[in-house]
Amino acid sequence: MLILFNSGLAFSKEVSFENKVKLSLSDLKKNYKVHKVEVYNFSTRSFEFYNAFSMKEILNTIYPDKKWRNSPYIKVLTTTGYEPMIEGYKFKERKSYLAFERSDKRPFTTMSGYRDVVSNLGPFYLIWKEDYKDKAAIRRDHWPFMITGFRLQDNPDSKFIPTNADSSNISWGYKNFIKQCVACHSIDGFGSEKDGELISNGKIDSFSDEYLMKFISDPKSVKKNSKMDPFPLKIDLRKKRIGDTIKYLRHVSLKYKNNYRKSKSKSLDKIMDGL
Template identity: 25%
Template sequence: MKTVKIKFFISCLFIFFLISCNKQKEQKTETIVNVQPETELDLLALKEKSKLGKDTVITVINDPVYHKTKKYHAVNALLLLKNEIDLSKVDIKNTSIIFECIDGYKPEMPLELFLKTNPFLAFKDVDAPKGSNWEKIVKNGNEMNADPFYLVYTSTSTDNQEYKWPYNVIKFRLESKNKNVEALQPKDDEVAMKGFALFQKHCITCHAINGIGGEMGPELNYPKSVTEYWKENELVDYIVDPASFRHKVKMPTLGITKQESQEIVKYLKYMSGKKIEVRK
């Protein structure tokens, strides 16, 4: 009887150790799978650590923000990105680079396109008045400056809207191209799809839907859709010409037609039925 009990005890110990080993192997595998390359650059933190790179003076012909030829003290943005992020671990063709700005503006462009340009991160305007880093930017009657960084190019046409020229930049972030599309695309509605394409092109850099997008302008869908508290015809007209509604409005004139604005509003109405709680 004792022999039987001992054998049973040994069998239980063996099973216990076997299960423990398997759990350790599973945990080890999960750890390896979850390893991700660093995909965000905090520019202010890099500046604090003197890791921005070598400073140089560059000239930009017909600067799209100041609308004239400008000179800046700047660092090579492409070299900075390559030094801080291991791009061999990034799916470049399917990745966007997002530029996060102080005011919540979040323009983006394909990472592949960014890597083919000659981008610089300007940190001081050569023409700035004494005691200031920047000449004032005047936009829709509002005065601003480009602090702390302004992304510029020396070999790119300023008319090409694929290239983004954000100022007040504080972070670079890499993100899958499909992330926003999958969350916001109205796959079951062809009419709303037209508005979605226009929203992606003109609106998402400043406005969010369900927390996805820029933060410069208000969230448009949660907890209430903008279509639930604006009269539809006035919302359409406002998107076409914001300055006709508000003095010194921050929203720019997008250069879209009334028909295109109506399609954007149709998309916003569609998304009003697809609310997702936005967590702070």
């Protein structure tokens, strides 16, 4: 079983939904129109052309009740275990395409936004038809590649979502955390297993604010062999975003510990009552 599964991954272009429905490239070509999509690459300052399927068309048929339209996030699965989450509304309001090859006779690669390296994009690459003068298109944090599947993703447990009573720093930290960290890390299981849990195991508490600030900004500056990507280098208000992400993590870690202690002592009370 496992061997079949692995060889399938290595040799066929296939995309899964909810880890259940699997569509090969020929299934996709049979069922959906191939669009020629033009995107502007800011690294090379040139246009690239891709053959791609409309994500909206695919999602509408995979989820017949159209429940994807109300999903807070759509999680993207990739060959590397990197699992970014993209807000569901973006798929609803903008034009996204699942690219499977370039239509300009180039290999299926591109120069990536931040690191300026050629990346292999297959099996699939998520691209967006956007006004390239618009800032949103510059960031490209919702352009994952090496895609193998998609999954609807609910919000995290409410104890991890800031409320109106929390400061705006914490709320903004949460937004940045979701955007920049959950592709590789999780909080109490929400997010990706790829590079580890940060909250429920107390990991975040083992580092000082100073260390976290330096590490998140430039991981290699404090840990030579770190495999973590630096926080996006060209993003606006970078320092504040990193600081607020740390504030958010401190806030939920404390909340998590308090809740955990409370529920623990409650059960201890119950046990004592029964004695």
